[in-house]
Amino acid sequence: MVKCISIGIWLVLPFCNIVVQAQQTDVFAREIRFSSSRGTVYEMLNQITEQSGFWFVYDSDLIDNEKKVTVSKGIYPLREAILQITGNNTLEMKLIGRHILLYKEKAVPTRVAVSEQMPSFLMVRGTVRDRETGEPLAYSSIGIDGTGKGVVANQNGSFLLKLPDSLLYSSLYISHLGYEPQKIATELLAGNTTDIRLQVRPIPLEEVIVRLVNPVKILKEMLEKRGENYAETPVNLTTFYREGVEKGKELLALTEAVFKVYKTGYCSLENDRVKLLKMRRIDNERWKDTLVMKIKAGIKASFTLDLTKNLPDFLTFNESNLYNYYKVDMSVVDSHLVHVIAFEQRKDVRLALYKGELYVDAENSALLRVRMEINPDYIRKATNALIVKKSKRIDITPKKVVYTVSYKPWGGKYYIGHVRGDLDFRIKKRGKLFASSVHTWFEMATCNIDTLQVRRFARRETLPINKVFSETRFMYDENFWGDLNIILPEEKLDQAISKINSRIIETE
Structure with a gap:
């Protein structure tokens, strides 16, 4: 869909726009069913996600996630359900991939002309959180898919990524240890301050066994x-x-x-x-x-x-090894299963040595985190x-x-x-x-x-x-x-x- 819009042939563009508009109209007319319920804006939008399969992206300054709302029992078109929950009839909606952008008209990201003297940059700002609890995910990785550009979120889960204007139509890849990564169109996030929610990746029992x-x-x-x-x-x-x-x-x-x-x-x-x-x-x-x-x-x-x-002593194995090792868990990084291995000095060793956890990819044996x-x-x-x-x-x-x-x-x-x-x-x-x-x-x-x-x-x-x-x-x-x-x-x-x-x- 986005590729059609960006094709540089004038005659093709009107047709592409008609197709996109028709797709978006059909999506927002989809029926959403609510039983009489009350919850936060985030919880209610999450119900729409579960029924429709679409994720929401919006500026956290525009929509209050923690506001309590009530939706009466009934069947609603998707657009009306969103307006009921947010209580904001001035919201615009835009579908990109599997994400729905909620915005005010002036916030729609547009491609900025690049001057030879002063290159333009996109500002992508947000906070990565746990989908269920809303807790910030410290040190999440945020990068442009397929490139070496990226940044790490701080301890509050917040990040700011500055990108050249040419990457407006790229995809942002967000990941954190133990969570399903998300790939989101950069144009959805450009110019907004967005909460990005990641879903915990459960490890099936058979995998552990x-x-x-x-x-x-x-x-x-x-x-x-x-x-x-x-x-x-x-x-x-x-x-x-x-x-x-x-x-x-x-x-x-x-x-x-x-x-x-x-x-x-x-x-x-x-x-x-x-x-x-x-x-x-x-x-x-x-x-x-x-x-x-x-x-x-x-x-x-x-x-x-x-x-x-620079191999440390706890990764040097010989007859005088000073450590004990335990496989304590399995987790997930970027959709890859990882072994979590704990290490600690032997009880008879009374030196100031390290203890901790090593995260090793179960598929390719790469050390991912320590x-x-x-x-x-x-x-x-x-x-x-x-x-x-x-x-x-x-x-x-x-x-x-x-x-x-x-x-x-x-x-x-x-x-x-x-x-x-x-x-x-x-x-x-x-x-x-x-x-x-x-x-x-x-x-x-x-x-x-x-x-x-x-x-x-x-x-x-x-x-x-x-x-x-x-x-x-x-x-x-x-x-x-x-x-x-x-x-x-x-x-x-x-x-x-x-x-x-x-x-x-x-x-x-």
Whole structure:
């Protein structure tokens, strides 16, 4: 249908429009049956979805999902049923594929002419949620189907994707661990703020029974197939990186940047190289003269956490293996069944080692996701490894350290998609009665993958990644991110930035 509309032959267009209009008229005349019922707007629209097979897309500022409505018993044409539920007779409706767009006339996305001087961009904004509960799905993947362009939702499930105007008629692919992915026409979402609901993918009992296998065998197969699943040759990535320090509920410092990355193959001994494109630093003036923790080598950690290249001890199997492994569950990623394997140090091992879960594709044995934390029972033993330098008048104790890593598919291979580290510390000045809590974190998300025009940066262009990144000298760009994709600040972080007396520091 959309292909007909976009054909560049004038004589064909009137016929295509007539066909499309006829199809849409028939759809909106379809009968929907309601028994006398009351519920939220979302619940009632969901009843239409169950009867018709069509999903709804709309701006969450236009329609209140939580508003309570009552629909009288009866049979309604689809269009009338929608108007009854929303209570908004000014709504326009448009069918694209298996989705119905609800909008006001001015919100219909149109193709914007591209100027030679100033390219146009589409803004696709929304929140990914659980279809039944409405809970946000943190770190969902949102990308353009068939390309390396995409972004990761923040902890609130919210995302903002900036796309060139030429991708208006592409398809957006939204996925999250344990859920059925959705593919939605980009033109449905362009210019709107949309709630996207994903359905939990249940795992049939027979699948669980058939796939009961040795977890160590699964992990060894994963290692053996790295050559099939991960790139052996270098690629260029565009990534968004940020790191922050919070004391209690207050933000002390935030540093954000966009990098161009020369990412070497999984079996290469050569180091990855990072080139700084954009950067900004926000400091809380209120805490300028007090103790502030700084993150060292957060960028290096982000690349070290590519565990398919830098194998950790829990993926090294030998006679002195320190870990036990358990197959604890099956889940789903992008419609693929995955084995969930837990690992933890043996009871007789009393070192500060990791515990966590590994998610391995049951079909192709690719490692898709890792969550790991330093064993809480022995985390104090990791103090010297985590803290580089401190005053003798201060005691710093790590309380919790968690890392997550996920991979994204592109062109038949998997690449690092999102990395995050959360480190919580207890800080106490000697002689003081009370201690304070400090949370430091860093994360990096891959926004674009280029396997064709791969460039290795000269050393003079390369950013040192094992230093305190927040102290990097840079020139602030007034236009800042432009068309670059970033992870949106979480609601909590966004409020913290707006409340503090902040300043963007520029150094030349």
